[in-house]
Each structure stands twice: as structure tokens, then as C-alpha cells.
Amino acid sequence: MGAKPVYERLTADARGDVVVFLIGMRINRFRSVRSWLPAFRAMPRMLRELSRDPESGLLHHVLLTANPRVFYVVQYWSSKEKLLEYASRTDREHRPAWAAFNRAVRVGRGAVGIWHETYEVPAGRYENLYYGMPPWxxxxxHGVVPVARRGxxxxxxxxxxxTA
Known part of the structure; x- marks a missing residue:
């Protein structure tokens, strides 16, 4: 990430409910590359597809790793409806990737695991602060505003x- 740190106390300019979606995979057997590589490669394709479509509802994402076995993405969505719509559309990357993963799981017998968690956070139930960070x-x-505007x-x- 080439963005420069901002040395000002900032907070997200989010209004209303916030939807956070976490999705990841765990490589259980490194040698079973055919079982985990398709899942590993599918996520960047989906993120590119979503990022090219401003109407998709994906506002931002961060790719992370917990250790050499676990990879995950934190995603911020405009609404749970947009998230669920993307997951169910047959003309987008997700459905074929999900079908391929299910085939790989049957063949790989536990070589890879996946997980996801969806959080719909009501207004007034989230808080944040950024200092010395690029947009994060x-x-x-949602963009940022000086902390003083929110407290x-x-x-x-x-x-x-x-009350926002």
C-alpha cells in the first residue's frame, strides 16, 4: 500500500448500520495443492470483479494472513442485501468458485478449510480511531473526518x- 500515513486523529465517516464480512481459508495439508490452490486463487478474482463494479456494494477490503496456513479478507459492504445478492448471482465469480471449492473438498478430504462471518453492526455500536495510518x-x-467532529x-x- 503506497498511501501515506496521516498524522491527525481521525475517525470513520460511517453513518447508519455497517456490514463487515470476514472470509478466509486454512491450508490443512500443504502438499494437497490441487485442493487449496483453486480457493486461494478465486478470492482475488472475486475482489477484482467487485472492485470494478461500483454498484456491487463492496466498499473496501483488506487481505490479511494470520500465519502461513491461514489467509483471510476483511470486507466492508454497503448493505447485507448487496452482499447476499453477490453471493447468490449465477453470472458472477462467486458461484463457480463455490462449486469448484465443494468439488475440491470432496476430493481433498480435509486438505483445506474455509470460513466466513458476517456482522451487521447497528449505528451507534461501532467506534474507531486512526492516527499515523493511511486510510484503513x-x-x-467510508472516508474519515477529524475526531473532534464525533467526539x-x-x-x-x-x-x-x-443520534447520527
Whole structure:
């Protein structure tokens, strides 16, 4: 990421509910490349497809790794409806990737695992602060504003969210 750090106390300019989707994979057997490589390669294709379509609902994503076996993506969506719509569309990358993964799992017998978690966070139930960071996470998804506009303390920003 080539973005420069911003040395100002900032908070995300998110309004209303926030949808966060975590999805990842765990390589259980490194030698079973045919079982895990298709899942590993499918995610970047889906993210490129979503990023090219401003109407998809994907606002921002971050690719992460927990260790040499676990890879995951934190995604921020405009709504749960947009997330579910993408997952169910037969004309997009997700459905073929899901079918291929299911075939690979049957053949690979546990060589790879996947997981996902979806969170719909109500307004007033999230808070954040960024300092010395380029745009990140929820702030990258929704833009940022100076902390003073939402409150200097985390408790203030959470309270302000109840009325935003």
C-alpha cells in the first residue's frame, strides 16, 4: 500500500448500520495443492470483479494472513442485501468458485478449510480511531473526518453514533 500515513486523529465517516464480512481459508495439508490452490486463487478474482463494479456494494477490503496456513479478507459492504445478492448471482465469480471449492473438498478430504462471518453492526455500536495510518478499514470504506467532529473519547464517539 503506497498511501501515506496521516498524522491527525481521525475517525470513520460511517453513518447508519455497517456490514463487515470476514472470509478466509486454512491450508490443512500443504502438499494437497490441487485442493487449496483453486480457493486461494478465486478470492482475488472475486475482489477484482467487485472492485470494478461500483454498484456491487463492496466498499473496501483488506487481505490479511494470520500465519502461513491461514489467509483471510476483511470486507466492508454497503448493505447485507448487496452482499447476499453477490453471493447468490449465477453470472458472477462467486458461484463457480463455490462449486469448484465443494468439488475440491470432496476430493481433498480435509486438505483445506474455509470460513466466513458476517456482522451487521447497528449505528451507534461501532467506534474507531486512526492516527499515523493511511486510510484503513472502516475509514477507507467510508472516508474519515477529524475526531473532534464525533467526539474526543471512544465513549463520546459511541454516544454520538446513537443520534447520527
Amino acid at each position: 478499514g472502516l475509514g477507507a470504506a 474526543e473519547r471512544a465513549a463520546d464517539r459511541l454516544a454520538a453514533g446513537d
